[in-house]
Amino acid sequence: MHRVWKHILIIGPIALFIALMGFLLFYPVQKPPVVELEYARTSISEASRNHAGIYSEILYNESRNCYDSAMILWQSENTKNRYKRDFSRVKTLAQKAASKAHEASFDSENNSSDLNVNIREKIEAVTRTDADLKRRFSKYPLPSETRNNISRGEILLTESLLEWERGNYLQAEKKVSEARNLIVPAYEFADANMRSYFRSYPQWRSWADSTIAASRLANDYSIIVDKFSRKVIVYLGGEVFKTYNAELGKNWVGDKKIRGDKATPEGMYRVIKMFKSDSTKYHKALLINYPNEEDTASFIAAVEKGSLPRSAKIGGMIEIHGNGGKGSDWTAGCVAVTDRDMDSIFKIVKVGTPVTIVGSMYDLKSVLRRFN
Numbered sequence: 001m002h003r004v005w006k007h008i009l010i011i012g013p014i015a016l017f018i019a020l021m022g023f024l025l026f027y028p029v030q031k032p033p034v035v036e037l038e039y040a041r042t043s044i045s046e047a048s049r050n051h052a053g054i055y056s057e058i059l060y061n062e063s064r065n066c067y068d069s070a071m072i073l074w075q076s077e078n079t080k081n082r083y084k085r086d087f088s089r090v091k092t093l094a095q096k097a098a099s100k101a102h103e104a105s106f107d108s109e110n111n112s113s114d115l116n117v118n119i120r121e122k123i124e125a126v127t128r129t130d131a132d133l134k135r136r137f138s139k140y141p142l143p144s145e146t147r148n149n150i151s152r153g154e155i156l157l158t159e160s161l162l163e164w165e166r167g168n169y170l171q172a173e174k175k176v177s178e179a180r181n182l183i184v185p186a187y188e189f190a191d192a193n194m195r196s197y198f199r200s201y202p203q204w205r206s207w208a209d210s211t212i213a214a215s216r217l218a219n220d221y222s223i224i225v226d227k228f229s230r231k232v233i234v235y236l237g238g239e240v241f242k243t244y245n246a247e248l249g250k251n252w253v254g255d256k257k258i259r260g261d262k263a264t265p266e267g268m269y270r271v272i273k274m275f276k277s278d279s280t281k282y283h284k285a286l287l288i289n290y291p292n293e294e295d296t297a298s299f300i301a302a303v304e305k306g307s308l309p310r311s312a313k314i315g316g317m318i319e320i321h322g323n324g325g326k327g328s329d330w331t332a333g334c335v336a337v338t339d340r341d342m343d344s345i346f347k348i349v350k351v352g353t354p355v356t357i358v359g360s361m362y363d364l365k366s367v368l369r370r371f372n
C-alpha cells in the first residue's frame with residue numbers, strides 16, 4: 001500500500017505537467033492580422049500615388065489614421081501575455097484603412113478630373129478678359145500701378161497654365177485665382193475710366209460739327225484731331241481731304257489742366273504760328289492758340305475752387321509737329337506726325353486754319369464695336 005502511494009506521488013505531478021503542457025500546446029492563440037495590415041499599407045500607398053492626399057484629403061487622412069491606430073493597437077497587444085492577446089480590433093482597423101484608401105483613390109480621380117475641367121475654364125475666362133484688356137486698352141493711358149498689376153497677372157496666368165498642363169491642379173487653381181484678382185479689377189478700372197471719359201462726347205461732337213461746318217462755309221481747310229483714334233483729319237469744303245496717323249501726350253485721356261501733365265488739350269483752336277525746319281527741333285510745327293479763353297477761365301476756376309494748387313501753371317506751346325512715327329504716345333502734350341506727313345500738312349494750312357481737338361469723333365458704342 002505504501003508503495004502504491006509512492007508511485008502515485010511520483011506519477012501524479014508528471015501527469016499533471018503533461019496535461020498542462022498539452023493544454024497550452026493546443027490552446028488557440030490569436031495570430032496578428034499581418035495580411036490585412038500589409039493590404040492596408042499597399043492600398044494607402046496606391047492612394048498616395050493617385051494624389052489622394054491632395055484631391056481627397058479627408059478620406060486619405062482617415063485611412064492613414066485607421067492604419068496608424070491599428071499599428072499602435074498591435075504593438076499594445078504584443079506587450080500582453082500571448083494567451084490574452086486580442087487582435088480583432090487591429091484587424092477591423094486594418095480593413096477599414098484599406099477600404100478608406102480605396103475610396104480616397106476613386107474620389108481623387110473624380111475630383112482631379114473635375115478640377116481639370118473647372119480650372120481650365122477659369123484659365124480660359126481670365127485669358128479672354130486679358131485679351132479684351134489688350135485689345136481695348138493697349139494704347140490707353142492707365143496708372144503705372146494698374147499696368148504693373150496687369151503684367152503680374154499675365155505672368156501668373158502663364159504659370160497657372162503650365163501647372164495645369166503638369167496636372168498640378170491645386171497650384172494651377174491658386175495661380176489663376178491670383179491672376180484673376182489682378183487682371184479683372186484692372187479691366188473694370190479701365191472700362192469705368194473710359195466710360196467716364198466718353199461722357200464728354202456730346203461736347204466733342206458739337207465742336208467737330210462746328211469745325212466741319214466752318215470748313216464747308218469757307219470752302220477751306222480745317223483740322224480735327226481725334227485723340228482716341230490717333231488721327232489728324234484734314235477737311236476741305238466740309239469733306240475729309242486727308243487723314244494722318246498721330247501720336248499724343250503720354251496722358252492724353254482728358255483735357256489738359258496744368259503745365260507738365262503730359263495731356264493733350266481738347267477744344268477749338270487755330271494755327272497762330274508756323275515753324276519751318278530751321279525754327280524747330282521737330283522738323284516742322286504748327287503752333288495753336290492753347291490756352292484759349294475757355295481754357296484760361298477753366299484753369300482760374302479750378303485754382304479758386306482748390307482742385308488745382310495755386311502754384312500750378314496753365315502751360316502752353318501746344319503744336320502739331322513732325323518727328324512722329326514712334327508707335328507710341330510720347331509727347332509732352334503736342335500732336336506728332338511723321339516728317340513726311342508734316343510736310344504734306346504744312347503745304348495746305350496757314351495761320352488762322354481751325355484746329356479742333358476732340359476725345360473722339362465717335363460715341364462709345366461705335367468705338368466698342370470696333371474692338372469686337
